[in-house]
Amino acid sequence: MSDKKKNFSEQKILNRKKEKNPFKRAAVLALGMAFSACLLAAALVVYVDPFFHYHSPLKGFPYLVDNQLSQNPGMAAHMEYDSVILGSSMTVNFQTSWFKELMGLNAIKLSYSGAFPKDQANIMDIIFERDPGSSKKEKKKVKKVFLGVDVITYTGGVDETKYPVPEYLYDDNYLNDIKYLLNKDVILNYILRPMADPDPTDLSNVYASWWTEEYYSEEWVLHNYTSPEQVVEETAREAYLASVEKNLAVNICPYIEQNPETEFVVFFPPYSILFWNDVLKENHLEATLEEYRYITERLNAYKNVKVYFFPDREEIICDLNHYADYSHYHPRYNRYMAECFARGECLVAGEGEKGKGIEEYLLHMREIVEAFDFEELLSRK
Structure with missing residues (x-):
């Protein structure tokens, strides 16, 4: 078999192995989704900023101030x-x-x-x-x-x-600041809860x-x-x-x-x-x-x-x-x-x-x- 045919056959085998390994693709997809979720969460915290770490309060947001x-x-x-x-x-x-x-x-x-x-x-x-x-x-x-x-x-x-x-x-x-940006308590209790039940301090x-x-x-x-x-x-x-x-x-x-x-x-x-x-x-x-x-x-x-x-x-x-x-x-x-x-x-x-x-x-x-x-x-x- 020529080297060219041999290389082609080996490549086909590798491609089949990749196609037969859905767990790897799922893991990559999951990691990508997790990373995207973290980015979105961090962006939400930066935008609302319930602890005023980056900017002054947004006009109209019902901030809870108790900490x-x-x-x-x-x-x-x-x-x-x-x-x-x-x-x-x-x-x-x-x-x-x-x-x-x-x-x-x-x-x-x-x-x-x-x-x-x-x-x-x-x-x-x-x-x-x-x-x-x-x-x-x-x-x-x-x-x-x-x-x-x-x-x-x-x-x-x-x-x-x-x-x-x-x-x-x-x-x-x-x-x-990762401790603030990806803080579950910050997102749930200081962003989502005030949005659901607005009662600003x-x-x-x-x-x-x-x-x-x-x-x-x-x-x-x-x-x-x-x-x-x-x-x-x-x-x-x-x-x-x-x-x-x-x-x-x-x-x-x-x-x-x-x-x-x-x-x-x-x-x-x-x-x-x-x-x-x-x-x-x-x-x-x-x-x-x-x-x-x-x-x-x-x-x-x-x-x-x-x-x-x-x-x-x-x-x-x-x-x-x-x-x-x-x-x-x-x-x-x-x-x-x-x-x-x-x-x-x-x-x-x-x-x-x-x-x-x-x-x-x-x-x-x-x-x-x-x-x-x-x-x-x-x-x-």
Whole structure:
């Protein structure tokens, strides 16, 4: 047989083998379909962008906003605003419309429940885009940052966050965005579900707590409260200051210093009197008061910082009917604090300034705590 005929015969045999191997063709077809489906899914996520990772919201799409960790960075990067509300669950019941009404500000709320100072730093990195190597847009102009400070969290580590952070939504590395683009939860719960049952989130009141009116009662609060065991040894007065100083130096002060045209409105929330029962039982009253003092004096030293002190609002903290648990107050007190920011009430005067200084606030706080009848209150349980 000639080489030409031989080659022709071999080719025919190979062709027959290929025709007789449907599994290979099916596998190739399946892979092609899977790849196409992935491309379509990724394109849908990019187009709708429910976490606002690539662009601002589409006009008319009923976005569901309920995921602080995943949606805050996108909102910080792509929403229109001139002021920001930052803090823990103590800030979730602020309505941004109040800040427009009272102060003429176009505010955005970027709260993190249980937030540590590092959580605030993570989002301020995006708000201010302070990294000169960033590929993002030019630095935003922010008029005011309203920062709620929970003293308990400032005793933690400088790199400690309340929950694991989805880094792929906070960095500039698009290669790791596959975790967002091909995320089943994103597609089902943040694109398809809102399309099927449109009920867009009111961004003015985003992340608001679920408690309804009946939960704000002394009976409910006491039912769910357990008083700690008495600690005999007193915590040293300056025990917390090293951790507090580090957190301020790493996670808060750099943003204040690098943004002198932004006013930072720092405030301490009004926890209920039961918080102070915990403080007394755990025997760290002096250390806690010293922490308030140190943070206030450190931050009030900046010209672009104002500090507000609400913990000693006796008419609020001593009535548990204003709370849903030992620390979370009714939304009307978020409104009250917003009004105070507008009027300059409960402001702590800095050194050399006229007005009530931190020592007066702390003295009043001490008087409330030491005079309060905790035994009688807890007997109502």
